[in-house]
Amino acid sequence: MVGQRTDIFDIGALGLSSGEGRRLELEVAVADFHFGGERYSVPGGSVSATLDVSHTTSGYSMRLRLDTPLEGPCMRCLADAGHAVAVDAREVDQPGGGEELSSPYLEDEHLDLRAWTRDALALALPVRIICKEECLGLCSVCGEDLNRAGPEHAHEPEPDPRWAALRELRLD
Ligand SMILES: [Zn+2]
Ligand SMILES: [Zn+2]
Numbered sequence: 001m002v003g004q005r006t007d008i009f010d011i012g013a014l015g016l017s018s019g020e021g022r023r024l025e026l027e028v029a030v031a032d033f034h035f036g037g038e039r040y041s042v043p044g045g046s047v048s049a050t051l052d053v054s055h056t057t058s059g060y061s062m063r064l065r066l067d068t069p070l071e072g073p074c075m076r077c078l079a080d081a082g083h084a085v086a087v088d089a090r091e092v093d094q095p096g097g098g099e100e101l102s103s104p105y106l107e108d109e110h111l112d113l114r115a116w117t118r119d120a121l122a123l124a125l126p127v128r129i130i131c132k133e134e135c136l137g138l139c140s141v142c143g144e145d146l147n148r149a150g151p152e153h154a155h156e157p158e159p160d161p162r163w164a165a166l167r168e169l170r171l172d
Contacts, residue, residue: 005029005046011053011060012109021054028066028117035125040072049087049117059094060106064113064120074130076137077145081129089120 006026014022028049032041049066067086074081094101105116136146141155 007112007114009051009111009113010109011062011106011111014053016053016055018055018057021052024051024053025049026051026113028113030068030114030117030121033118033122035072035122036075036128038073038075038078038129040070040129042068043071047117047121049113051111051113056092056094059092059097059101060103060109062091062093062103062106062111064089064091064116066117068121070129072129074135075128076130076135077147078138079131079145079147081131083126083129085121085124087117087120087124089116089123091116 004027006028009024009026016022026049027046029046030042031045032039034040047066047068049064052063052065054061065088068084070081070083070085072081072083073079091103091105092101093103093106105112138144139146139149139153139155144153146153
């Protein structure tokens with residue numbers, strides 16, 4: 001089943017009895033998303049994920065792990081950020097266990113793997129995606145990449161503000 005994408009995974013079909021577990025390698029589609037005003041995607045539009053499923057006494061416990069590069073720009077300089085995201089998420093679903101022990105991704109033993117993967121990726125993102133901590137960003141005047149422009153990059157000082165005021169003045 002290599003290369004086949006799984007959106008909804010039928011856990012019940014594993015036929016696990018209480019105390020049994022299974023590890024699965026699955027391919028999950030991840031749609032492009034917007035973050036901080038920029039667009040990001042995963043290579044090929046899908047990620048390889050490891051799903052561990054354990055049948056507990058009356059429910060399931062699940063663990064989702066994946067590691068993927070992100071394609072998209074540095075939020076400061078707009079060059080490719082070369083960012084990667086690692087996910088290690090867990091869900092427990094215990095019927096009758098209340099809100100805390102109910103997974104929003106599991107419905108009648110059908111796991112919404114696509115929704116879980118999307119949410120887990122979103123939670124794993126840093127506050128800002130930048131190419132490097134010391135990224136200088138873009139020049140606020142001309143938009144040049146200051147990482148490449150060098151320290152001598154500068155602009156003529158702004159014209160005397162009084163001239164600007166005079167330009168505003170209109171004499172009919
Ligand atoms: Zn940058
Ligand atoms: Zn400039």
